[in-house]
Amino acid sequence: MKESHHNSYPVVDNERLVGMVTAFDIVAKDWQDEVSGIMSTKLVVANENLSINDASRVMFRKGISRMPVVDEKGVLVGIITNTDMVRSHIERSTPNKVDYFKTTMEQLYGIKTTLKRMDVPTNKLRPTQDRVYADELEGRSYELKMGLAEPAIVVKTGDRWILVDGHHRAVASKQLGCETVDSYVVDLGQDIKLGMEKTADKAGIKEFEDIKIIDDDKHPLIAITESIQDSESHGE
Template sequence: MEKKQVSNYMTHDVVSVEASQTVGDVIRLIKTTGHDGFPVVRGGRVVGYISARDIIGEHPEIRADQRMTRHAITATPTTTVTEVARRIFRTGIQKLPIVDSAMQLKGIISNMDVIRSQIERVTPEKVFNFQRALKTLYGVGSTLKREAVPVSAVHPTQSAVHQDELEGRMYELQ
């Protein structure tokens, strides 16, 4: 089975914070973007990560690089999604900056991107196995519901579909 790489799921257009920006700047970015944290860069190189938690109660004039988490956990575009999932699970973080070998910011991947990559791998057999496991282990029953979903309500989860993948997932189109 082909290992899915971060490059297929990461967001390429990343909002970042310059190390010299202030806590006040970060607060404004949180309000305008809805994001709760940002890679901190100096000259395009990732030097840390700053989140809302890092700046709670801080004076707005304090520099971002004074409150950021240093040594941000990162990944590269060729890192597998499985490895990123491990890093997220072990650390409890929600987003990883994606960098090249020179630590230049290339993108970001979130825990939701990782979940999305796993949803794409779901088959009817896996669903039935999961149902059985819930019942056996926890005594929890579940019901499957099959219904039509309007195409307008479907959101793409990947940027491209390859012919061999489409053939392998024909059951979804029936």
């Protein structure tokens, strides 16, 4: 625990989860030579097919910060933490958000569109944002590796695939060598030059290599939050 900076570990017997031992168990309980003597055996566990939302509710109601995940045979397959939950809710492409964008396109151009979720080839995506932030990019990379990333929002107009929302996810996908990006695709059914395309043209943004990765600045929302905290700490 000291070396890994983790304050709890699952205990397994032949890969099956049998308990959990924490730093509190080691410090507060009478010393035992084996963890089986101090571990907690009454655990709240999640089946690997449990939805993220349901897992969030369980952890909130039980007041726990991490929860073992087991398969149908009780074999430990992972641990889900509060951090995982927070990351899974960052930049979520909710159905309401997608439907609102779809409706906006229809009203703006007087057309009927179709919506489907699909994997879009990364090299076909045309970005419309000129910068991404390194700290947020790191978060999106983590989500992709953990299978927590939300779909991007893409408009198909003519033979072009315009990336509307999810630039950090898309850039992270490209950096990780992913050939496709999970996306909600709003298909206009015809070739319409979008306003965001024109803006990207003026900015010289045509491919992911044109996007600047800002390393020395933190994301504006993070900077604003820290400014507020600084002001409060100084009594302003």
